[in-house]
Amino acid sequence: MVREEPANKMRWGELDEDDSEDLDFLLPPKQVIGPDASGIKKVIEYKFGDDGNKVKITTTTRIRKLANARLSKRAVERRSWPKFGDAVHEDVGSRLTMVSTEEILLERPRAPGTKADDSKSGGDPLAQMGKGGAVLMVCRTCGKKGDHWTSRCPYKDLAQPSDTFVDKPSTETNAAPGGTKGAYVPPSMRGGVPERSGTDMRRRNEENSVRVTNLSEDTREPDLLELFRPFGSVSRVYVAIDQKTGTSRGFGFVNFVNREDAERAINKLNGYGYDNLILRVEWAAPRAT
């Protein structure tokens, strides 16, 4: 089989590039009208004749019956739509593939490099839900879904009682001068954070944190959950994993929704034999900052 390459054949990438020397740009743009529902198409174009005068050429064609029959009514209808974009000056019917250089702007929830525009949103992320991209916000401080991030949490400052805490006079929580009981106070017993009240205040009880040590190597989080679940609802289980080896480091944490449940678990499971090892179960110290 022999393939013939006509000498004058342009590759598609070169289209419209070789005739930059002619004066066609002075001519009115080519117009394509139709085809209409009955397949009639008019092409009006202009050329310079040999004498250098402008010549108007009107071509009227009718789409072959066969081709027309294969088009859906909708497709035929679409053909009469006015052209837009780069296609405005194109006889689209003659070129099945359009190479467009039109800029397509992708819509994003937030364009890169822009700052959150509070003036438009009113600072309320909820107001943006549903009209931009999906917004999924879960506050890590109070566990509420949907209206704020951790840093905006109204309880952000309460969660970690500190010397700089001013809303409420601190008492037993801090190493206050004037003498305090030096015993360790479970975070849930400390002041500062409002108690769970009503249905709205779903505090994520990161605070009722129980440390479990002396876990066997192959104890995983599901095992821990299974072990502690009977004492009450567990909000989180965690087994420390060595990032390098992927193996358990032999300790973990269990958070309970209710302090009392945590306490019962500690009392029951501390010293409990599990996988040939004696578990140590006690209140966890607050996580390192």
Add this chain to the structure above:
DNA sequence: AATGAGCGG
């Protein structure tokens, strides 16, 4: 023996 990843707007 040992006190945890991930984190955005």
